[in-house]
Amino acid sequence: MTIEIRPVDPFDPAAVDAWWDAYAAARRADLGEDATVWSREESRAELQQESARSSRRAYVAVEEGVVVGSASLALTLKDNRHVAAVGVNVPPQHRRRGIGSALLAALEDEAGRAGRTTMRADIIWPASLPADGTGAANRDFARRHGYDVALGDLQNRLDLPIADEAIAALVAEAPAEGYRIRSWVGPVPEEFVAEWAALDASLDTEAPTGDLDIDAASADVQDFRADEALQAAQHRTSFGTIAIALDGRVAGYTQLVVSEDDGNAYQWGTLVRREDRGHGIGLRIKLENLRALQQHSPQTPRVYTFNAESNAHMLAVNARLGFTLTARMAELQKRLG
Structure with a gap:
């Protein structure tokens, strides 16, 4: 089946909803009750903001008319103009079929066209897993695509x-x-x-x-x-x-x-x-x-x-x-x- 990567119009309510649903499902599947998920309306407001500081873009992966993954790209406009921040989220039922890879490739291509040379991303896994992330789907995905850990953080409650x-x-x-x-x-x-x-x-x-x-x-x-x-x-x-x-x-x-x-x-x-x-x-x-x-x-x-x-x-x-x-x-x- 063909996976199509589409940009999301931040002023299209249905498009943003579908993008957010995939994002939230992926985060909650990985972390459960301690998943720190921006709400639907918080995310919508950020995408719609006209900012002089950063350009924020959202994308979805679509398969046979169904959104099966979501992604985001943030480009700072006044500082760190060599950096692009990316996020890729695929709900568990759609993983290991190349959807995340397709989304990431599209983000890297877009960042490269914008003159960015350093890609950044944050991933989170439960404290019950090993400190190096072994066994976490997002950590394994990042390793396969050449993303190295530059800084390790702890989430505390x-x-x-x-x-x-x-x-x-x-x-x-x-x-x-x-x-x-x-x-x-x-x-x-x-x-x-x-x-x-x-x-x-x-x-x-x-x-x-x-x-x-x-x-x-x-x-x-x-x-x-x-x-x-x-x-x-x-x-x-x-x-x-x-x-x-x-x-x-x-x-x-x-x-x-x-x-x-x-x-x-x-x-x-x-x-x-x-x-x-x-x-x-x-x-x-x-x-x-x-x-x-x-x-x-x-x-x-x-x-x-x-x-x-x-x-x-x-x-x-x-x-x-x-x-x-x-x-x-x-x-x-x-x-x-």
Whole structure:
């Protein structure tokens, strides 16, 4: 049977639905209840956004009129213009018939025509499988197609609520003396947005990067505000906390984002400036942000976070908060010849 690869019109509801159904089915089959799946409407909003920062494209594999696989391609437009981020998802009942290979070949061809030389992809498998991913269908697929692990990450989950007394006890151990703590719900206040955007943009290079071929991202405030507008369109709520140094500058930031669709909170960036590390700021701001989350969104059942396996400090912070390992993620890389 012939497999046809088709682009998805983000404004065609049925086309996006079919693309998303294949994506969600594949992710949930691999990870079950701990699959971190963007909802249908969150995904639709991202595909429809007109972004100055990135070009996002979606594709489906069609066999006899039936969608049997989905894929995505993201091309950054202001930084890392040698990189293409790809995702391939095939539901279990359609695997091992060349569908994933056909989708990946189409993505690599499109990326090559766009002048991209480094392909990136993230894959996740349950923590119950070996640390190198042996036995995971997506890891075996990646190996066959020349994708190497550039950085290994851990997915951890924190079940809520955490008792206020437990949070207070940890706060007492991380006073972050000499720093003011500020928290809010929603967009970053105007007085802090430039420094927040700069810290957020440097996260990929300040945090452990392994062998990833990446540069720091753009710190343009207008682009950052556009990303916040996308979050609002996706019905996501952001919780932010910063530490402010004596000189008035932002010394560190952390962000939790709650999805209205699945109810979960997701840990996004956490970073402390190099010159301010060693004062317990990371733990303190995460504790204060968690406290704000529980105060303003008490119905949130859990928090998911990803950290580089080599980031011993942040993993230790998460362990103290009560996070437990649920899955492993590999950040893959392939250079096009």
